[in-house]
Amino acid sequence: MLRKTWTSLVLLVLCCWSAQSYSAAVAEKVFADYADALLQIKVLEHASGAKSAIGSGFLLHDSDLVVTNYHVVSEAVLFPQKYQLEFLAQNQQKGALEIVAVDVVNDLALLKTDYKAAKSFQLQQQTPVQGATVYSLGNPHDLGLIVVPGTYNGLQKHSFYPRIHFTGAINSGMSGGPAVNDAGEVIGVNVASAGNDLGFLVPAAALKALLEKAVVADLKLDIQQQLIGNQQRMFQQVLEADWQLKNFGPATVPDEIVPFIRCWGMSNVEKDKDDIKRVNAFCNQPEEIFLSSEFSTGRIEMQFEWVQAKDLHPLQFFRRYQFSISQMNADNSAGEDDVTAFSCQNQLLSPVEGQHAKAIFCIRAYRNYPQLFDVAYISASMDHQQQGVISHFTLAGVDQQIALEFSRKFIGAVVWQ
Amino acid sequence: MAVIVEVLNKQQKVTERHKFLQHQVRLGRAFDNDVILFNKHVCPYHALLQQDEEGYWWLEDLSSVNGSFVSGRKAVVAKEPLRSGEICWLGEQALRLYDDAHPVADTLPFSVMGQRLQAMGHWAFILLFALILAADQVVEIWLTLPKQLEQLWPARLLEIPRNLLLFCIWPAILALWSRFNQQESHFLPQLSLTYAAVAASALWGGICYWLGFNLDGSSVAQVVEVVGYTVILFALFSGNFWLATHWSLRAQTALALAVALLATSGQWASLLTPPSPFDRSLRYDPRILPLPFYLGQGKTMQQYEQDLQQLFEQVEQKRQDKDKE
Numbered sequence: 001m002l003r004k005t006w007t008s009l010v011l012l013v014l015c016c017w018s019a020q021s022y023s024a025a026v027a028e029k030v031f032a033d034y035a036d037a038l039l040q041i042k043v044l045e046h047a048s049g050a051k052s053a054i055g056s057g058f059l060l061h062d063s064d065l066v067v068t069n070y071h072v073v074s075e076a077v078l079f080p081q082k083y084q085l086e087f088l089a090q091n092q093q094k095g096a097l098e099i100v101a102v103d104v105v106n107d108l109a110l111l112k113t114d115y116k117a118a119k120s121f122q123l124q125q126q127t128p129v130q131g132a133t134v135y136s137l138g139n140p141h142d143l144g145l146i147v148v149p150g151t152y153n154g155l156q157k158h159s160f161y162p163r164i165h166f167t168g169a170i171n172s173g174m175s176g177g178p179a180v181n182d183a184g185e186v187i188g189v190n191v192a193s194a195g196n197d198l199g200f201l202v203p204a205a206a207l208k209a210l211l212e213k214a215v216v217a218d219l220k221l222d223i224q225q226q227l228i229g230n231q232q233r234m235f236q237q238v239l240e241a242d243w244q245l246k247n248f249g250p251a252t253v254p255d256e257i258v259p260f261i262r263c264w265g266m267s268n269v270e271k272d273k274d275d276i277k278r279v280n281a282f283c284n285q286p287e288e289i290f291l292s293s294e295f296s297t298g299r300i301e302m303q304f305e306w307v308q309a310k311d312l313h314p315l316q317f318f319r320r321y322q323f324s325i326s327q328m329n330a331d332n333s334a335g336e337d338d339v340t341a342f343s344c345q346n347q348l349l350s351p352v353e354g355q356h357a358k359a360i361f362c363i364r365a366y367r368n369y370p371q372l373f374d375v376a377y378i379s380a381s382m383d384h385q386q387q388g389v390i391s392h393f394t395l396a397g398v399d400q401q402i403a404l405e406f407s408r409k410f411i412g413a414v415v416w417q
Numbered sequence: 418m419a420v421i422v423e424v425l426n427k428q429q430k431v432t433e434r435h436k437f438l439q440h441q442v443r444l445g446r447a448f449d450n451d452v453i454l455f456n457k458h459v460c461p462y463h464a465l466l467q468q469d470e471e472g473y474w475w476l477e478d479l480s481s482v483n484g485s486f487v488s489g490r491k492a493v494v495a496k497e498p499l500r501s502g503e504i505c506w507l508g509e510q511a512l513r514l515y516d517d518a519h520p521v522a523d524t525l526p527f528s529v530m531g532q533r534l535q536a537m538g539h540w541a542f543i544l545l546f547a548l549i550l551a552a553d554q555v556v557e558i559w560l561t562l563p564k565q566l567e568q569l570w571p572a573r574l575l576e577i578p579r580n581l582l583l584f585c586i587w588p589a590i591l592a593l594w595s596r597f598n599q600q601e602s603h604f605l606p607q608l609s610l611t612y613a614a615v616a617a618s619a620l621w622g623g624i625c626y627w628l629g630f631n632l633d634g635s636s637v638a639q640v641v642e643v644v645g646y647t648v649i650l651f652a653l654f655s656g657n658f659w660l661a662t663h664w665s666l667r668a669q670t671a672l673a674l675a676v677a678l679l680a681t682s683g684q685w686a687s688l689l690t691p692p693s694p695f696d697r698s699l700r701y702d703p704r705i706l707p708l709p710f711y712l713g714q715g716k717t718m719q720q721y722e723q724d725l726q727q728l729f730e731q732v733e734q735k736r737q738d739k740d741k742e
């Protein structure tokens with residue numbers, strides 16, 4: 001019995017040892033085979049000649065195409081007069097790059113180069129199995145090309161955008177590098193990290209779709225169409241869903257209406273001394289679409305607050321209540337050249353007979369992407385002297401029709417019982 | 418024929434007035450002069466005023482250390498003629514000479530306005546305005562102080578007398594200014610006027626709160642609010658200047674308007690400047706009162722959506738306008 005245990009223990013140790021050394025050996029081979037096809041991508045400012053962004057990229061198939069992230073090269077896409085692209089190969093060869101196509105939703109960019117590598121990357125045809133070892137390649141913090149072994153953990157849950165969950169350290173500068181399997185086939189493109197060995201990859205399927213797409217003349221128009229198409233897909237799900245409502249104090253409010261919108265809550269009810277009790281619920285679709293370093297879009301956020309007073313005069317209550325609706329902020333960042341200023345409409349709304357709410361609706365338009373708006377809405381119910389429900393949402397990058405349909409459905413969902 | 422000698426200060430305001438029947442008036446620091454001057458740069462026997470046979474007056478310098486001067490700062494070498502109403506200087510001490518036939522300005526009649534303003538100085542008015550002010554502050558504390566901070570009531574109430582005292586500074590400055598210009602100080606009327614204006618502002622604030630809520634925070638309500646504050650301040654400063662100065666009505670009005678606009682310039686600026694896109698916090702009017710305070714009808718969902726469509730059109734227009742620039 002004892003001997004058996006020993007044997008199995010020794011076998012286990014041997015297994016682990018060999019697995020580790022096996023993975024190290026593969027990593028070494030992958031790196032040796034493909035180091036040639038890995039490039040560092042630099043965005044250079046014309047005027048100063050200094051680099052303003054760096055990332056990784058890789059040669060795909062036997063073509064002259066380099067793959068990287070859109071967020072690495074966004075400046076050169078949006079301001080071609082101001083920025084240019086340059087690659088640096090492992091053998092210190094340098095050269096120019098040209099933008100062919102971008103996919104802002106999946107954060108991908110295709111570039112053209114005259115650089116030739118002995119061996120370039122291929123896309124993997126089947127999805128890997130959960131737990132498979134994946135090697136992420138890139139150039140973190142401009143420290144030189146490295147390989148990071150990690151684990152494939154399927155697609156990220158509760159995410160609208162398909163992203164591969166990669167357990168391994170992806171660091172800044174590795175963006176745009178490939179993540180490959182044992183055979184050196186690309187399963188995804190490094191895109192983001194949530195710290196602590198939690199990385200995300202854009203699946204190869206999105207890259208395949210971009211490769212198959214027809215060449216476009218106007219990149220900005222193409223970006224606008226991608227944004228419109230994406231928000232239509234997202235809101236089709238949101239608007240067609242049968243919204244799950246939850247009880248929230250005296251009213252009902254929307255809950256996790258689609259899988260990619262998650263909700264949290266908190267309150268101050270345990271603080272007995274406060275003359276106002278506040279219960280908060282918060283839902284969002286937190287993933288943003290990167291457009292430029294100061295402009296992002298694509299988020300959905302909903303917030304609810306149940307404010308309840310005890311023994312306050314109505315005038316006292318409403319003054320405190322006002323404080324809860326006095327500060328509403330945009331949920332996404334945008335620069336002066338990206339959007340107009342917010343315009344607001346302020347109204348006393350009676351969505352249902354006998355129910356009243358003060359509703360404030362603010363929008364701003366995207367300057368370079370017509371038909372797209374950021375929307376912010378907040379309303380405070382007014383039918384009670386000692387309590388009220390505040391409901392708030394922000395939508396980033398939606399068109400007028402979706403904004404109105406969402407508002408209608410949202411206002412209809414926040415009902416006093 | 419008598420002669421009047423006025424001793425003037427640096428601002429050329431009269432500090433002494435002497436009347437002489439003789440033909441010669443001695444000027445200097447020594448005590449046996451006819452007009453005894455204080456200024457240290459004046460000699461004990463500095464100058465002489467003398468009337469000739471034809472009745473004209475002459476200023477004669479008695480070889481003084483710092484000299485004597487007539488209008489235009491012309492130095493007196495031996496003696497210079499002086500006409501009625503002219504200023505002369507002994508060193509830097511200014512004097513003015515009048516003969517008794519010199520015309521005087523018309524009598525200033527009592528004005529209704531001036532009398533009313535002065536009547537406001539009655540303590541009953543001051544008390545009334547101070548009470549309104551105090552009541553407004555008590556209401557504000559009552560509205561905003563949370564129950565869990567109830568122990569702060571005494572501290573907050575003590576702010577009221579402090580604020581009332583603070584509002585005394587402005588009338589005190591005006592009173593000193595009047596005094597300096599050798600006019601009546603009118604401190605109590607000025608104080609009453611100031612309290613009245615602050616009380617009116619407080620009441621106006623309350624009315625505008627209600628108005629803003631009823632007009633759904635439209636820009637009309639905001640403009641009316643700022644115009645109201647400007648009018649109140651304009652009235653205050655007009656009254657202040659009426660009591661404190663003898664300027665022409667036009668000068669008083671112009672200055673009062675200028676000061677009122679200056680005092681409300683911040684509000685005007687925030688009203689007139691377009692919001693910046695860098696501003697992540699949105700600009701809107703969050704004022705809310707219990708439903709019975711709302712006179713209108715709530716919008717139905719259908720009307721609301723029509724309004725929102727208009728909003729989208731406006732913003733789209735704004736985007737295109739900026740593109741054209």
